[in-house]
Amino acid sequence: MNKIAKLFVTFISAITLALVSFTSSFAKVEGEYIVLGSAISLTGKYSSNGVHTQNGYNMAVERINKMGGVEVQGKKYKFEIIYYDDESNPKRAAQLAERLIKQDGVHYMLGPYSSGLTKAIAPVTEKYKIPMVEANGASRSLFTKGYKYLFAVLSPANQYLEVAIDLAVEKNGGKGVKIAQAFEQDAFSQDVRLGILDAAKRTGSEIIIDDKLPKELNDMAATLAKVKAVKPDVLVVSGHTKGALTAIRQISEMKVDVPMLAMTHCDAAKLSKQHGKKSEFALCASQWHKNLSYKDKFFGSGKKYAKDFQKEFGYDPPYQSAESSAALLVFKDAFERANSFDRDAVRDALVDTEMQTFYGNIKFGPGGQNVAKPMILFQVRCKGDDCENRVVAPTKWASDKFYHPIPKWSERS
Amino acid sequence: MEKVKQKDLILYSGLIILGLAAPYLFSAFKVQLTYLCVLIVLAMTWNLQGGEMGYNTFGNILFYGLGMYLTASVQVGMFFPLAEWTESGGEKTFVHTTAQYFQGIGVGLLVSAIVPAIIAGAIGYAILGLRGHYFAICTLGLGIAAGEIAGGIEIIGAGQGFTTPPFPAEIVDTEARGKFFYFLSFALLVGTFIFVKYIYGSRFRLILNAIRDNEDKAEAMGIQTMKYKIVGWMCSAFFCGLAGGIMGGLIGYIDSTDVAFDGREMGVFMVLMAILGGKGTLWGPVIGATLFHFFKEGLWTLILGWQYVALGVLIVVIVVYFPEGLMGWLREKYPERFGEVIDEKDRKAQVELK
Numbered sequence: 001m002n003k004i005a006k007l008f009v010t011f012i013s014a015i016t017l018a019l020v021s022f023t024s025s026f027a028k029v030e031g032e033y034i035v036l037g038s039a040i041s042l043t044g045k046y047s048s049n050g051v052h053t054q055n056g057y058n059m060a061v062e063r064i065n066k067m068g069g070v071e072v073q074g075k076k077y078k079f080e081i082i083y084y085d086d087e088s089n090p091k092r093a094a095q096l097a098e099r100l101i102k103q104d105g106v107h108y109m110l111g112p113y114s115s116g117l118t119k120a121i122a123p124v125t126e127k128y129k130i131p132m133v134e135a136n137g138a139s140r141s142l143f144t145k146g147y148k149y150l151f152a153v154l155s156p157a158n159q160y161l162e163v164a165i166d167l168a169v170e171k172n173g174g175k176g177v178k179i180a181q182a183f184e185q186d187a188f189s190q191d192v193r194l195g196i197l198d199a200a201k202r203t204g205s206e207i208i209i210d211d212k213l214p215k216e217l218n219d220m221a222a223t224l225a226k227v228k229a230v231k232p233d234v235l236v237v238s239g240h241t242k243g244a245l246t247a248i249r250q251i252s253e254m255k256v257d258v259p260m261l262a263m264t265h266c267d268a269a270k271l272s273k274q275h276g277k278k279s280e281f282a283l284c285a286s287q288w289h290k291n292l293s294y295k296d297k298f299f300g301s302g303k304k305y306a307k308d309f310q311k312e313f314g315y316d317p318p319y320q321s322a323e324s325s326a327a328l329l330v331f332k333d334a335f336e337r338a339n340s341f342d343r344d345a346v347r348d349a350l351v352d353t354e355m356q357t358f359y360g361n362i363k364f365g366p367g368g369q370n371v372a373k374p375m376i377l378f379q380v381r382c383k384g385d386d387c388e389n390r391v392v393a394p395t396k397w398a399s400d401k402f403y404h405p406i407p408k409w410s411e412r413s
Numbered sequence: 414m415e416k417v418k419q420k421d422l423i424l425y426s427g428l429i430i431l432g433l434a435a436p437y438l439f440s441a442f443k444v445q446l447t448y449l450c451v452l453i454v455l456a457m458t459w460n461l462q463g464g465e466m467g468y469n470t471f472g473n474i475l476f477y478g479l480g481m482y483l484t485a486s487v488q489v490g491m492f493f494p495l496a497e498w499t500e501s502g503g504e505k506t507f508v509h510t511t512a513q514y515f516q517g518i519g520v521g522l523l524v525s526a527i528v529p530a531i532i533a534g535a536i537g538y539a540i541l542g543l544r545g546h547y548f549a550i551c552t553l554g555l556g557i558a559a560g561e562i563a564g565g566i567e568i569i570g571a572g573q574g575f576t577t578p579p580f581p582a583e584i585v586d587t588e589a590r591g592k593f594f595y596f597l598s599f600a601l602l603v604g605t606f607i608f609v610k611y612i613y614g615s616r617f618r619l620i621l622n623a624i625r626d627n628e629d630k631a632e633a634m635g636i637q638t639m640k641y642k643i644v645g646w647m648c649s650a651f652f653c654g655l656a657g658g659i660m661g662g663l664i665g666y667i668d669s670t671d672v673a674f675d676g677r678e679m680g681v682f683m684v685l686m687a688i689l690g691g692k693g694t695l696w697g698p699v700i701g702a703t704l705f706h707f708f709k710e711g712l713w714t715l716i717l718g719w720q721y722v723a724l725g726v727l728i729v730v731i732v733v734y735f736p737e738g739l740m741g742w743l744r745e746k747y748p749e750r751f752g753e754v755i756d757e758k759d760r761k762a763q764v765e766l767k
Contacts, residue, residue, distance in 0.1 A: 043721060084714055087721075090574070091672045094664045095444055102441040116668055119574060123665040127580070128587060141573060146505040185564040185572030185669070212565060212572065215670055 028107030029341050033080040034070060036331070037106030039096040039121065041113050044088025045216055048241050049268050049320050050113045053136055055313050056324025057081055057110060063298050064328060070335050077335075079328065086112055090120035097124040106130070107343055110327055113320070114240070115139030115157065115188040122150050131347045133330050135323040138287075139187045140194065143367030150368040151350050153326045153359070157188050158195030159375050160285040161236055163393055164262035165199035167283075167377070168234045171260075171404050176204035180232035180258075182211040182223045184239030189213075192238045192264060192285075208232055217242045224256050234260045244269040244284075252278040252409075259405030262377075267318040272380045272387035280382045281406040288319035288359050289376055289391050291399055298329060299358040326359035379403060429603070436595045443591035447663055449706045450598035454605045454656045455679065456686035456698035458649040461609070463684060464692030465618060466645055467625030468541070472552030474680035475559050476533060476650040478673035480525035480657030482569055485577040485667060487524050488517030499570040511581040518662060525658035526651050533650030537643040544628065553676070560674035575667040594663045601659060605652045606699075612648075613695050621645055625693075689731050691738025700739055 028035055038057065041050030058081075064070065065078040082104055086093035093112055100106040101124065109125050111118050111134020118137025122145075125132040131149045138157035142150065168177045181196055183189040193210075200207055208230055211223045217239045227235055235258045237247040244265045251261070252275070266272075266284035290306040299305040305325070309317040330353055335341075338349035354363045354372075361372035377393040379402060390400040436443050455477065462470045489498045493507040509517065540551050564572050580590040612618050620641050623631035632638050657673070667673050682705065690701020708727065713720040735742045744751045 085720065087678075089671050089675070089678065090666055090668050091660075091664050091675065091678075094666065095448065098444045102444070116574060116666075116671070119576065120664065120666040120668075120672075123576070123579060127590065139573075144505060145576070183572075187573050187668075190572045214561065214564075 028105055029077065030080075032069075032075075032077055034077045034108070034335065034341075035080050035082060035104075035106055036108050036110050037082045037084075037097075037100035037104060038110040039084045039086040039093045039100070039112045039117070041088040041117065042083075042085040044086075045242070046088040046113050046117075046240065049136070049265075049318075050088070052268060052318050052320040053113045053324045054083065055309075056135070056317070056321035057328060059309060059312060059321070060298070060325035060328035063325075064332055067298060070332050072335055072339055072341065079332075081110065082106060086117060088114070088117070090116050093117040094120040094124055097121040101125070101128050101130055107341070108132075108331065108346065110324075110331075111135055111137055111152075114186070115142065115191065116186050118142060118150075119187055122147055125149055129343055129347075131334075131343060131350055133327045133334075133350065135327040136320060137188075139191045141187065141191065143365070143369040145367075147368055149347055151330070151353070151364050152369050153330060153362055154287045154323050154370055155373055155375050156369050157191035158198065160192045160195060160264055161238070161262050162195045162199040163375060163377055164236070164260070164283055164285065165196060165203060165205060165234065167393060167402060167404075168260050168262075169203045169205065171402075172233065176200075176206060177233035178230075179205055179207045179234050179236060180209035180223075180227050180230070181207060181236040182209070182213050182220055182239075183237075184213045184217055184243055185215060186240075188240070189238040189243070189264075192236075196236055213239050213243065217246050219250070220246055221250055221254065224250055224254050227258060228254065228256050232258060234258070234262060236262045238264040241265050241269040244271055245274065248275045248279045248282065255409040257406075257408045261406065266378075266380065267316075267389060268320050270315065270318075272382075272389060276385055276387055277382050277412075279380045280387060280412075281403055282380045283392070283402075284378055284380070284389065286319050286376050286378055286389075287373075288322045289378055289389065289397070290317070290322075291391055292360065292376070292397050294356055294358055294360050296329065296355075296357045299325065302358050305358050322359045326357045326362065329357045329359075330355070330362055377402075432599050432603075435599075436592050440588065443588075443595050444663070445706070445710055447591075447595045447598045447659075449703065450595070450602040451656045451660055452682065452686060452706055453699050453702040454598075454602055454652055455683040456690070456702040457605055457609050458652045458656075459683040460687045460692055460694075460698045461612070461621070461645055461649050463687055464694070464697070465621040465625065466642065468544075468642070469546075469549045469684070470552045470646075471549060471676060471680055471684070472536075472555040473649055473653050473683060474556040474674055474676045475536075475552075476529035476653035477657035477660075477679060478556070478559060478563070478675070479529045479532065480654030481661035481667055481673045482563065482575070483525040483528055483654070484518065484521035484658030485575055485661050486569060487521035488514070488578055488662075491517050491520060496568050499568060499573070499575055509578050509581060511583045514578060514581045517578065518658075522655055522658045525654040527654075529650040529654035529657075530647045533647045534643055537646045538639075541639060541642045541646065556674050556676035556680055560670040560676070563673060564669035570667070572669070574669070574672075577661050577665050577667060579665070594659060598656075598659050598663075601652070601655050608648070608652070610695060617641070617645075685728065685731075688738055689735070691735075691740030691742075691744075694738070694740040697738050697740040704739070 040054050041047055061079045069076045069078045084096040086096055109130050109132035113136045115137045118134050126147050126149055133151045135153050138154050140156045140158045183193045209226050244263050262283045264285050271279045290302040292302050295301050306317050333355055334346055334349040338345040362370055363372035365371040378389040378391045381390050391397050392400055392402040435446050459473055462468045489495050492513050543551055569575050624638050661667050686702040686705045687698045691697030
């Protein structure tokens with residue numbers, strides 16, 4: 001037993017030594033670099049959107065650095081981001097946020113992907129008074145907690161599909177509609193659901209199916225069978241990328257006829273590419289579309305951004321990438337206005353943000369959400385086999401008329 | 414014998430001093446150290462079933478998740494309406510005072526130890542009659558089912574998740590929260606270790622081993638195996654619930670399937686750690702959990718995106734080269750250090766035979 005004890009003592013002291021030599025931390029500003037930290041879902045169920053987010057961040061960092069960087073007190077600085085993989089897991093995300101702040105000495109954070117993970121990280125950044133600009137946590141409950149260091153460049157989740165219900169009611173001659181809805185059990189989708197409930201109450205619509213879908217969404221046939229039986233006016237589905245893909249796959253397989261199909265995450269799922277004509281007429285909520293007429297000096301217009309992004313990463317940018325890029329523009333702007341690296345000065349500058357980016361206008365409300373930018377709706381439309389997303393609402397940017405109702409499967413070629 | 418005990422004493426007091434000093438020595442690593450304590454507790458309690466009793470359970474995650482929800486619910490529900498709290502925004506309206514926070518978490522932890530133990534008793538009564546892989550699969554279902562059910566209960570936040578009470582703002586020291594949770598988890602670790610060590614010296618362990626080695630024979634010898642199996646599981650549930658309660662408070666946000674009933678991660682990790690260190694030994698799970706945690710924290714960020722591949726390789730390596738875990742491997746290599754008497758001539762003869 002005593003040798004075991006010796007072995008153990010050796011083991012412990014080895015660990016101690018390793019840990020002590022590990023504790024040299026970075027600083028928030030190193031030489032000419034401003035170090036930002038972010039936990040991103042590179043693996044797990046949010047991995048595809050995590051990568052969209054990371055690409056958006058990287059694209060903006062590269063662009064800002066190339067165009068002169070950030071000027072603070074007459075000196076030019078460049079952005080640098082430390083990434084960790086949160087594995088799409090809130091527990092891991094909270095732990096990594098702590099690690100970024102305490103061990104890597106990060107003083108400014110960029111958000112993770114998804115509301116759930118942002119919810120897990122926000123208490124940590126709040127505790128250490130670290131300003132976090134996030135681009136992918138839209139859940140309304142993030143903005144009702146009175147967080148002081150959280151800033152979101154996007155519109156809250158409950159606004160995502162409210163417009164769609166209004167549209168349906170309008171098409172129904174102002175009378176309430178019958179709504180079938182199915183939402184993934186996660187913070188974001190459940191918030192979209194709350195938005196629909198509000199809209200239904202406001203318009204006198206009736207909710208006839210209200211299903212919850214599991215995470216790792218691969219099958220919603222049970223919901224669709226009910227939809228087939230009760231024939232609602234609108235079917236609303238939200239469950240991130242997988243939800244959108246599953247819905248279209250099974251709706252086309254089961255030939256479910258419904259006059260209006262409203263979803264989220266169509267562009268992140270590259271729906272029009274992956275499912276082509278099967279996805280036609282799907283109505284999608286989006287934070288951004290490349291055809292919108294916003295401009296800034298770094299990326300030019302939305303179209304220009306889309307083109308550059310396509311060149312860099314080989315696919316059309318979903319709004320997740322665009323809003324992530326916008327987060328960096330917000331940070332740059334705030335640093336320059338604060339003209340300091342003091343966290344509270346930067347935080348105060350963020351509060352006063354009022355700017356236009358290629359992604360949209362940005363101004364933060366008291367809860368930290370972006371109040372200057374409306375949500376948009378687009379519809380997948382096809383010419384032959386070539387499908388694309390066309391903006392149909394709000395009318396200011398609409399390039400196409402909203403097509404309603406969706407033709408029956410028997411009439412679709 | 415006396416001499417050995419003295420050595421033990423030095424070892425244990427050394428470890429306790431190290432444990433108490435750790436948050437001051439490695440101040441930046443407090444959260445990771447807290448995780449380490451909780452992981453060790455989970456591995457040690459899993460070992461009671463998987464290692465000592467031979468019942469490979471994936472169900473311990475159920476008690477861990479229950480503990481998490483119970484602690485948070487009690488902590489909120491004692492002072493404020495729980496439904497309003499979870500419906501989003503409650504955290505802003507209702508603020509725990511320092512006293513309320515600590516009273517809440519204290520009572521919450523108490524509940525989260527007792528209730529899972531009772532539930533373990535009830536479920537155990539129903540399913541501990543199953544043996545081998547039937548039991549394993551059944552417990553696997555428990556964790557998954559609990560996650561789905563919790564995701565549908567509105568009062569604990571359902572799919573929205575549950576934000577646990579923030580650490581009292583009146584305590585200005587930003588380090589205080591980290592220290593509080595570290596010492597809480599360290600106390601739990603010490604408590605669990607003492608308990609498991611006590612079991613290792615008792616007749617109870619021999620009975621568990623008898624169940625593992627041949628349950629029918631054990632029964633034939635007059636041991637009421639069912640009773641002992643249930644009590645064993647209840648003991649595990651007690652500590653798992655506490656571990657979950659502490660983790661919930663530390664993480665600050667409870668999600669039904671990803672944080673609380675996280676069978677895919679925590680549920681698998683606790684098995685892996687116990688096997689890595691060597692199941693059926695006192696120190697095995699401790700060493701396994703420590704190594705695993707260091708592997709995870711140290712290497713995973715270096716191989717972004719590939720960490721689960723690395724984990725897969727690790728599992729294969731463990732199973733192929735260390736089927737009995739590190740402790741088992743050491744025991745085979747240096748049996749005399751484990752107090753086994755080896756006849757040198759016999760060993761030589763065996764070597765020559767090979």
